Amino acid sequence: MAEAHSAVAFSFAVTHEGLDVNFDREVLHLVWQSGIRSWKKRIARFKNNVHCGVYPASLQSLWATVGALAAMHFSGKVAVPYDIVERLLQYLPGRTNAWQVVACSVTGLGVWLSCTYTLRYTLKMLFMYQGWMYENRGPGSKVSKATMLWLAAVKVLTMGRKPMLYSYQGSLPRLPLPTVKETMDRYLLSVRPLVDDTQFQRMERLAEEFQKGIGKKLQRYLVLKSWWSSNYVSDWWEEYVYLRGRSGLMVNSNFYGIDAIMLHQTKIQAARAAVIIHACLLYRRLIERQELEPILVQNLVPLCSWQYERVFNTTRLPGIETDRINHLSDSTHIAVFNKGRYYRVPIYWKGRILKPCEIEIQMQKILDDPSEPAKGEMHLAALTAGQRKDWALARHNFFGKGINRTSLDVIEKAAFVVCLDDIEYNFDPNDPDKLDQYGRTLLHGKGYDRWFDKSFTLCIGTNGRVGFNSEHSWADAAVMSHLWEFVLSEEVENMWYDEIGHTVGTPEFEPPAPTRLQWDMPAPALKEIEGAYIAAQDLLSDVDLRIYVHDHYGKGFMKKCRVSPDAFIQMALQLAYFRDAGKFSLTYEASMTRLFREGRTETVRPCTIESSAWVKSMIEGNASKEENIKLLLTACQRHQKGYQDAMCGKGIDRHLFCLYVVSKYLEVDSPFLKEVLSEPWRLSTSQTPHGQTSRLDLKKHPKCISAGGGFGPVADDGYGVSYIIAGEDLIFFHISSKKSSHETDSSRFAKQIERSLADIRDLFEKK
Numbered sequence: 001m002a003e004a005h006s007a008v009a010f011s012f013a014v015t016h017e018g019l020d021v022n023f024d025r026e027v028l029h030l031v032w033q034s035g036i037r038s039w040k041k042r043i044a045r046f047k048n049n050v051h052c053g054v055y056p057a058s059l060q061s062l063w064a065t066v067g068a069l070a071a072m073h074f075s076g077k078v079a080v081p082y083d084i085v086e087r088l089l090q091y092l093p094g095r096t097n098a099w100q101v102v103a104c105s106v107t108g109l110g111v112w113l114s115c116t117y118t119l120r121y122t123l124k125m126l127f128m129y130q131g132w133m134y135e136n137r138g139p140g141s142k143v144s145k146a147t148m149l150w151l152a153a154v155k156v157l158t159m160g161r162k163p164m165l166y167s168y169q170g171s172l173p174r175l176p177l178p179t180v181k182e183t184m185d186r187y188l189l190s191v192r193p194l195v196d197d198t199q200f201q202r203m204e205r206l207a208e209e210f211q212k213g214i215g216k217k218l219q220r221y222l223v224l225k226s227w228w229s230s231n232y233v234s235d236w237w238e239e240y241v242y243l244r245g246r247s248g249l250m251v252n253s254n255f256y257g258i259d260a261i262m263l264h265q266t267k268i269q270a271a272r273a274a275v276i277i278h279a280c281l282l283y284r285r286l287i288e289r290q291e292l293e294p295i296l297v298q299n300l301v302p303l304c305s306w307q308y309e310r311v312f313n314t315t316r317l318p319g320i321e322t323d324r325i326n327h328l329s330d331s332t333h334i335a336v337f338n339k340g341r342y343y344r345v346p347i348y349w350k351g352r353i354l355k356p357c358e359i360e361i362q363m364q365k366i367l368d369d370p371s372e373p374a375k376g377e378m379h380l381a382a383l384t385a386g387q388r389k390d391w392a393l394a395r396h397n398f399f400g401k402g403i404n405r406t407s408l409d410v411i412e413k414a415a416f417v418v419c420l421d422d423i424e425y426n427f428d429p430n431d432p433d434k435l436d437q438y439g440r441t442l443l444h445g446k447g448y449d450r451w452f453d454k455s456f457t458l459c460i461g462t463n464g465r466v467g468f469n470s471e472h473s474w475a476d477a478a479v480m481s482h483l484w485e486f487v488l489s490e491e492v493e494n495m496w497y498d499e500i501g502h503t504v505g506t507p508e509f510e511p512p513a514p515t516r517l518q519w520d521m522p523a524p525a526l527k528e529i530e531g532a533y534i535a536a537q538d539l540l541s542d543v544d545l546r547i548y549v550h551d552h553y554g555k556g557f558m559k560k561c562r563v564s565p566d567a568f569i570q571m572a573l574q575l576a577y578f579r580d581a582g583k584f585s586l587t588y589e590a591s592m593t594r595l596f597r598e599g600r601t602e603t604v605r606p607c608t609i610e611s612s613a614w615v616k617s618m619i620e621g622n623a624s625k626e627e628n629i630k631l632l633l634t635a636c637q638r639h640q641k642g643y644q645d646a647m648c649g650k651g652i653d654r655h656l657f658c659l660y661v662v663s664k665y666l667e668v669d670s671p672f673l674k675e676v677l678s679e680p681w682r683l684s685t686s687q688t689p690h691g692q693t694s695r696l697d698l699k700k701h702p703k704c705i706s707a708g709g710g711f712g713p714v715a716d717d718g719y720g721v722s723y724i725i726a727g728e729d730l731i732f733f734h735i736s737s738k739k740s741s742h743e744t745d746s747s748r749f750a751k752q753i754e755r756s757l758a759d760i761r762d763l764f765e766k767k
Contacts, residue, residue: 048164048290055167056123056157057116065115066108073104080107123157123171126150127301127595130648134641154300164290168302172597175233176649177226180215183655184208186645187676190605190652193584193612210672218662218670225658231598233654236661238600242473243316243323249452250385251539255477255722256442257688257709259466260488261427261435266501270367272464273420274359274503277334279490280458281353283483284312284415288330295482295692303594307475311483314455315412316471318384318392325474328413335414336514337449338366339422340378343514344410350509356496357505366514367420376521382448382533390532398525407517417457419449425461427707435547439710439734442467444543447536456480464501467709476600477709478592482692484706489696492704541739543712546746548733548753553761556728561764565725566643566687567636570606571614572760573721576752577683578615581743585682588714591646593654602651604643606685610635618759629763682718686711690724702727710734717743 051059073085080086088103089095132147143151184207192200226232245253266272286292287308295303313328336343345362347354354362383391399408411417425441426434442459444450450457456470470480498504521529558565570589577585587607593599614631617623623631645651660673688708696704708724713736720736733753737744 049166052164052166052290053170054116054120055163055171056119056161057112058161061116062109062112065112066105069108069111070101070104073100084110119157120171123154124173126154126157127171128173130595132298132301133644133648151300158300163294163302165287165292165294165305165308166290168294169305169597172302172304172595174226175231175593175596175599177222177232178650178655180211180219180659182650183652184211184215186650186652187656190608191586193607193609194586206672206675210670214663214668214670215659218659218666221662221666222655222658231596233593233658234598234600236658237654238325238473239322240661241657243325244321246388248386248388248536248539249316249471250444250447250450250536251543251712253472254443254450254452254469255472255480255709255711256439256470257468257480257484258438258442258707259425260492260704261438261465261707262703262705263492264464265491266497267464268501269420269460269462269464270360270363271356271497271501271503272466273363273418273458273460274356275491275496276458276460276466276487277347277359277418278353278356279487280312280416280483281347282490283486285353287311293694297595301595303592304597304599306598307479307600310474311455311479312415313413314474316453316473317412318388318395318453320389320392323388323392323473326412327474331413331415333410333414334416334418335411335451335517336363336366336418336420337381337451338369338420340373341366341369341371342377342380342407342411342517344414344517345418345514346512347415349512354511355505355507356503358507358509358511360503361507361511362514363420369516371516374519374521376526376529377519379448379529379533380519381451382536383529384452385444385447385450385536385539386532387535390528394525394528394532398522398528403518403520404525407519410517411451412453414454417451417454419445419457419459421445421449421459421461423461424463425459425465425467426463427465429549432547432549435549435707436545438465438467439545439547440540440543442469443545443710443712443736444536444540445469447540448533456483476590476592477686478594478689478692481688481690481706481709485690485693485696488704488706489693489701492701493695544737544739544744544746545710546735546750547707547710548735548750549707550731550733550754550757551729552758554727554729554731555725557761557764563633563636564640567639568760569687569723569725569731570639570685571611571632571635572753572756573683573685574607574611575615575618575756575759576749577719578619579756580749580752581682584612584615585718586679588681588684589643590686591643591651593647593649593651595647596649601654602646602649603653604639604646605652606639606642607683608635608638608642610638625763632760632763680715680718682715683721684711684714684718685721685723688722688724690726698727708732708734710736713737713744717741719744719746719749721749 069080069085072080084107085100085103088107089099092099092103129150131144132150135141135143135147188204188207191203195203222232229235242253283292292308294305297303310325310327313331315326316323317326332346332348334345334347336345343366383394399405421441423441425438427438428434445459450459450469452469452471454471455474456468459467459469468480468484496503555565558568561568574587584607587605589604589606590601591604593602610631614628614635617628617631656673656676660677663670663673690705691698698705705726706724707726708722710722711720713720716738718737722734724732726732733750735746735750737746737749
């Protein structure tokens with residue numbers, strides 16, 4: 001209890017002389033400064049919201065409008081249109097100069113608001129145009145007149161003012177709702193290569209019955225929701241796909257990201273942790289001030305920035321039936337885990353973010369701490385890895401009050417969690433197993449050394465290599481990869497380390513010391529924790545993860561083939577899977593819908609009639625290389641069209657998902673929806689984006705690119721494949737499956753991918 005007593009900043013005692021009150025002036029000063037900082041942030045947030053709310057207009061134009069109207073009115077030489085000022089003066093108490101200024105100000109505000117919202121809605125209408133997505137961008141291709149006019153209009157409306165992070169939010173269109181017929185036609189086309197004629201005729205019959213029957217009623221409710229809400233999918237997707245899931249987050253939901261493994265600037269754990277933490281805090285400040293550049297496709301069309309709000313200060317809290325996302329507007333500390341112990345680490349001092357050299361001192365104090373974990377503390381985070389209902393009950397029963405509640409609050413209300421691991425993270429081109437282990441460490445660790453509920457957990461190896469583990473419900477992987485890209489670029493663009501590997505700079509003061517969190521676990525709590533730990537071990541021991549580094553060729557060769565790199569890789573995966581499994585499978589590829597307000601993802605179905613025709617041609621080996629190339633190009637074009645459709649709100653699966661949710665609310669059964677949504681995704685794929693920030697010059701720092709990241713398998717007998725096209729000659733594939741499955745083997749599938757990519761190269765090189 002010594003730590004608890006020393007933490008008290010205010011105490012009182014009743015004496016014969018009266019009430020004796022003692023204040024710790026330093027702490028009260030900190031409280032005062034914290035309040036001042038909080039109010040400054042509120043005022044700044046309000047100001048930023050006003051600036052974003054009037055974009056593409058500016059507040060300066062308001063003063064100009066009011067000034068112009070006042071000049072027109074008082075000069076008497078130029079009449080104010082429609083005599084608005086004079087008419088307004090009739091309702092004011094007098095005609096003194098002061099009241100005339102009021103009338104001019106009100107009139108100017110009205111005119112300015114009218115113009116501002118006209119501009120905003122004009123921009124919104126322009127962003128509804130999607131023809132530019134389908135224009136050919138290759139050498140010699142021509143742009144249509146409609147797209148040229150659209151480009152000119154958007155540039156005119158957005159020129160002259162730098163947008164803030166949320167400037168475009170009010171101008172983004174809503175996600176369009178397809179008709180039931182459109183979705184049925186697309187669905188039937190997507191399943192044709194997966195079923196025989198008899199099965200296809202059956203699916204056609206079910207789809208027709210649904211379209212002419214209950215589908216009409218379900219669609220009417222969705223039409224109403226699409227009118228009323230800003231996005232007809234996102235809230236239900238977050239609730240039913242993520243928050244209502246009762247299985248553990250570890251492996252099943254959370255994903256991971258890896259360091260820029262070609263670089264290794266320091267091997268000092270505390271120094272690397274300090275720089276990465278500091279870079280994350282700089283990124284948080286950019287979000288808070290809305291100074292982070294919004295991502296623009298083709299440097300013109302904005303992506304929705306809604307998900308950035310919850311990158312920091314966010315935790316997924318468990319519930320009996322459904323979880324909830326708890327997001328705080330601010331947090332002044334991080335939580336750190338090391339050797340089974342948890343610490344609260346302040347990240348501000350006297351109104352500023354701590355410098356890397358100051359954070360390194362804090363991290364080193366934690367590493368040097370000889371104290372042992374409290375009972376149950378070591379495996380505590382295994383609760384966040386296990387079944388959500390079990391964690392919710394344990395949290396209610398054992399962490400609802402007292403010292404456990406206080407310590408849990410520190411973790412859940414932290415800006416993020418940092419794990420100072422006691423093992424190295426290694427990469428050796430001659431030993432692939434080391435990179436595989438690196439990925440496993442980040443995906444699940446030891447089952448108890450990641451706080452899986454947190455928006456993200458930074459993981460730092462003893463040799464200075466880093467990575468992260470991220471919860472998935474609050475945002476999609478592209479948002480975390482943007483943060484990660486910023487962090488790595490911030491590190492390489494600045495000289496943070498000296499020649500020994502420590503952080504540069506001199507601390508201006510002794511940074512606030514980390515504080516050990518205190519726990520008091522009763523026997524039933526210890527039993528729950530150990531049960532969760534055992535379950536976590538069973539789950540992680542079943543993961544088969546292989547990270548394949550393909551360095552024979554990359555994006556450069558694919559572009560020479562006049563093929564979209566993503567389509568190129570997806571076709572290679574189709575060929576690899578058929579060789580591995582001997583059949584085609586329903587394939588999932590994630591595509592974003594952030595061209596629309598609050599958009600998240602849509603599914604692209606890479607297994608198409610065209611892709612299956614090419615795969616069969618390659619397997620049978622009877623066609624000439626020219627015919628195989630023609631089939632491949634046709635399949636890639638079809639895939640690219642499917643990807644574009646998904647981005648433009650013309651996908652299949654999110655519409656079907658929402659129709660199913662409505663049917664469950666209405667308590668009506670649909671054989672068609674039930675069968676469609678029960679189909680397993682045995683090949684689940686995703687591309688990790690990079691190049692989202694303009695601040696990193698990859699030509700100057702070609703090695704400063706993350707090795708990407710991955711996720712666990714979606715189906716028990718399937719593969720999860722994440723890939724990143726890391727350069728002109730480098731691709732990373734993160735392949736996961738389950739050891740308990742007799743149908744899958746991640747190493748075997750990696751070899752099939754390597755073989756497929758080699759076969760495609762041979763098609764073009766020996767043409």
